[in-house]
Amino acid sequence: MAFRKVANGRPRIAEITPPAAIAGGELEIRGVGFGKERRPRVMLGAVEAHVLVGSDSFVVARVPEGASARELVVACGDQASAPASCEIGVSIATNVHPVGNPAVDAEGGVYTTLSGSRGQKTPVSVYYIDASRHLKPFLSDVMNASGLAIDREGLLYVSSRYDGVIYQVTPRGAMSVYAEGMGIATGLAFDAEENLYVGDRSGTVFKISRERQIYVFATLEPSISAYHLAFGLEDHLYVAGPTTSSFDSIYRISPAGEVTVFYRGLGRPQGLAFDAEGRLYAAASLGGRKGIVRLVANRPPELFLSGPQIVGLAFAPGRTMAVATNGGVYQVSVGIPGRPLP
Numbered sequence: 001m002a003f004r005k006v007a008n009g010r011p012r013i014a015e016i017t018p019p020a021a022i023a024g025g026e027l028e029i030r031g032v033g034f035g036k037e038r039r040p041r042v043m044l045g046a047v048e049a050h051v052l053v054g055s056d057s058f059v060v061a062r063v064p065e066g067a068s069a070r071e072l073v074v075a076c077g078d079q080a081s082a083p084a085s086c087e088i089g090v091s092i093a094t095n096v097h098p099v100g101n102p103a104v105d106a107e108g109g110v111y112t113t114l115s116g117s118r119g120q121k122t123p124v125s126v127y128y129i130d131a132s133r134h135l136k137p138f139l140s141d142v143m144n145a146s147g148l149a150i151d152r153e154g155l156l157y158v159s160s161r162y163d164g165v166i167y168q169v170t171p172r173g174a175m176s177v178y179a180e181g182m183g184i185a186t187g188l189a190f191d192a193e194e195n196l197y198v199g200d201r202s203g204t205v206f207k208i209s210r211e212r213q214i215y216v217f218a219t220l221e222p223s224i225s226a227y228h229l230a231f232g233l234e235d236h237l238y239v240a241g242p243t244t245s246s247f248d249s250i251y252r253i254s255p256a257g258e259v260t261v262f263y264r265g266l267g268r269p270q271g272l273a274f275d276a277e278g279r280l281y282a283a284a285s286l287g288g289r290k291g292i293v294r295l296v297a298n299r300p301p302e303l304f305l306s307g308p309q310i311v312g313l314a315f316a317p318g319r320t321m322a323v324a325t326n327g328g329v330y331q332v333s334v335g336i337p338g339r340p341l342p
Contacts, residue, residue, distance in 0.1 A: 009033065011040065011074045011081040018291065018303045021063045022089035022323055022330045025291060025306030026052065027072070029059040035076035043080075044088060045069025063088060063306075070333075089307070089323055089330030092133045097122075098324035100187055100228055101271040101312035103148035103156060105171075107131055108317040111138065111156060112329050113145040119162060120144070126158060126169075129329065139173055146226060149188035149196070152341055159185035159198060161226070166198060166208070179208050186226035190341070191255075192235050199227025201241060205253070218257045228312070230272035232280065233339065238262060240269035240282060250282060250295070263295055271312030271324065274339040283310040292323070305332065315339070 011033040021027055027042075027049075034040040034056050042049040042061040047069065053060035059074060068090050071083035096114050103111040110129040116122040125142035129135050139145070139158070147159035156169040161184045168178040183200030190196055197217060198206040205227065207217040220227070223241030230238050237253040248269050252262040267285035274280055280295045281304060292305040292313055305323065312324040315338020316331070323330045 010079045011035070011076050013072070013074055013081050013084040016072060016084055016086050018306050019085075020087035020089070020305040020332055020334060021291070022305070022307035022310075022325070022332065023063050023065045023067065023091070024308040025063045026289070027061050027063065027086065027306060029061065029072070029074060030057060031074065031081070032057055033076065033079070033081075034059055034074055038077060041075045043073045043075060044086070045071060087333050087335075089305075089332035090133075091328055092129050092322075092331045093127065093135050093329040094327065096127055096135075096328060097326065098311055098329065099146050099161075099226055099326070100324075101148065101230075101273065102314045102322045102324050102329060103150050104314045104316045104322055105150055105154060106317075108320075110314070110316065110322045110329060110331075111148050111150075112324060113148065113158075115144055115146055115161075118144060126156075133331070139169060139175065141175075142167060146186045147188035147199070147229075149190060150341070151190055151194060151196075157188055157196060159188055161186050161201070164200070166196070179212060179214060181214070182206055186223075187229040187239070189229035189231055189237065191231055191237070197229055197237060199229050199239060199241070201225065201227050205229070205237070205239060218253050218259050220251060220259065226270070228269070228271050228283075230274055230280070231339075232274055233278040238272055238280060240266075240272055240284075242268040242270060248284075250280070263301065266293060266301075269293075270310070271314075273313050273315055273321075275315060276337040276339055278339070281313060283313055305334075 013031040044067040047067040049061040072086045108131040124137040125145040126139035128138040144162040146161040164182040166179040187199035196208040201223040205218045207215045228240045249264040269284040271283040294304040309325040
């Protein structure tokens with residue numbers, strides 16, 4: 001596509017991809033008049049981004065820490081473009097250690113873990129971030145808390161990859177053992193009948209009925225880190241489990257336990273979530289670009305949000321998304337509703 005300069009010679013932004021990012025993410029900006037003789041500058045509000053690639057029609061800029069403005073400007077000398085829209089995530093938690101999706105309650109509060117290395121007892125196992133973005137210790141005494149899920153009654157379920165125990169926790173923090181013997185238990189997800197599915201990263205997906213009967217639902221290739229689970233609109237279970245390959249798959253498992261490959265070709269796919277239209281979002285890299293990838297059947301995948309070290313995501317009220325990295329949690333306005341609880 002060819003672009004023409006506007007009459008006054010100001011830079012003009014035609015497109016920003018992806019449309020959202022968190023700190024450390026990279027934005028590709030296309031347009032015209034960005035500067036042939038000098039390097040352009042990219043501003044996110046009052047914060048200047050680091051320009052990695054700069055040309056007259058194409059710029060790659062890295063989002064700096066502390067940026068939160070929704071408007072991006074490209075400047076060259078004393079000329080600046082009109083602001084263009086770009087959603088930048090706001091940090092709502094630091095010094096945590098998620099290893100998968102956060103869990104979001106009906107009030108918009110976010111649960112996340114301080115998982116630690118294997119066998120490490122952390123002072124807090126699960127934190128709660130309330131709707132006002134206050135981070136509070138919520139749960140202790142779970143070794144290597146990993147997967148999180150919330151049922152229709154608002155009870156939280158937490159997996160331990162250390163001892164294979166699944167814990168059930170009330171909103172007030174009262175904890176009890178829900179199931180044991182789940183191997184290296186990581187990802188959790190509920191189906192429409194409120195059966196709980198547990199990903200044992202050594203190669204098994206378990207199904208736990210509401211009567212707490214345990215079944216082997218499916219077997220998969222072992223993962224080097226975790227299984228990540230999410231249910232789609234047709235009550236099929238989707239599973240990501242990074243291996244040593246850089247060309248990993250997301251699996252689709254039917255209600256009868258039949259396993260097929262939904263998509264192959266992502267780098268280190270981790271947390272999964274569906275929006276209300278049934279589109280799948282995966283924390284992964286696509287063509288070397290890291291962030292959250294959106295996958296729709298019969299369409300090429302696209303990078304939806306840019307950012308490093310993303311391990312999980314969850315849609316939240318207000319058409320926002322909670323994005324978990326391996327050291328923090330961000331809130332991003334995405335304008336898309338998530339899939340309701342099954």
